[in-house]
Amino acid sequence: MTSQRTRDRLVARLREKGITNEQVLEVMRTMPRHLFVDEAMNSRAYEDDALPIGHGQTISQPFIVARMTEILLSRGIPDKVLEVGTGSGYQAAILSQLVPRVYSVERIIALQRQARERYHQLHINNIELKHSDGSWGWPQHGPYPAIMVTAAPEQVPESLLQQLAVGGIMIIPVGRQNSAQSLLLITRDEDGFIEEELDAVRFVPLLNGAIG
Ligand code: SAH
Numbered sequence: 137m138t139s140q141r142t143r144d145r146l147v148a149r150l151r152e153k154g155i156t157n158e159q160v161l162e163v164m165r166t167m168p169r170h171l172f173v174d175e176a177m178n179s180r181a182y183e184d185d186a187l188p189i190g191h192g193q194t195i196s197q198p199f200i201v202a203r204m205t206e207i208l209l210s211r212g213i214p215d216k217v218l219e220v221g222t223g224s225g226y227q228a229a230i231l232s233q234l235v236p237r238v239y240s241v242e243r244i245i246a247l248q249r250q251a252r253e254r255y256h257q258l259h260i261n262n263i264e265l266k267h268s269d270g271s272w273g274w275p276q277h278g279p280y281p282a283i284m285v286t287a288a289p290e291q292v293p294e295s296l297l298q299q300l301a302v303g304g305i306m307i308i309p310v311g312r313q314n315s316a317q318s319l320l321l322i323t324r325d326e327d328g329f330i331e332e333e334l335d336a337v338r339f340v341p342l343l344n345g346a347i348g
């Protein structure tokens with residue numbers, strides 16, 4: 137159920153749904169998503185669904201991961217990416233195969249520890265993790281040419297906008313929980329920010345403060 141055939145089928149599904157970036161599809165095909173969920177969920181790891189990862193959080197649906205990754209890379213390969221909401225660590229793992237360096241922030245320490253173990257097991261060593269409230273970004277390594285937020289705030293956090301480099305791109309779901317959220321694509325040029333609304337999406341909320 138975690139076989140290559142099952143993964144190939146997932147990639148075929150992603151193609152049908154409109155993902156066209158071959159590098160992204162190849163990474164989705166090879167990354168073992170079943171290692172990012174509890175063993176009890178292994179048989180469902182290659183279905184195109186979000187799955188629970190404990191602590192009331194979810195690993196995003198593969199289509200959303202592929203779509204956000206494809207959009208983030210659409211203006212060229214950034215030399216680093218800031219991700220807010222490490223969760224299972226899967227999205228950052230996908231990014232790690234496509235960009236030189238990934239910085240990811242998570243507010244729940246137990247999730248961060250599990251993600252770290254997974255990277256160790258998979259010999260992924262270009263991801264740096266931080267335990268904190270990601271609404272504040274990770275200023276030490278900024279500004280970032282690319283920022284991806286995988287939990288939904290009601291408004292785009294000001295600190296993240298400030299840490300976006302001129303010429304940079306941010307992808308972020310915005311809206312209330314249990315109501316319509318929109319995936320926003322924000323780019324920054326010399327004159328300021330340009331906001332574009334993409335798909336309707338459903339993410340867990342971006343919450344304040346770090347716990348654990
Ligand atoms: N990218 C993840 C998706 C996890 S769901 C994956 O691939 O599995 C979103 C995650 O964002 C959750 O783990 C949640 O704890 C985290 N989160 C929510 N608010 C946050 C905040 N303010 N700072 C950092 N992480 C946050």
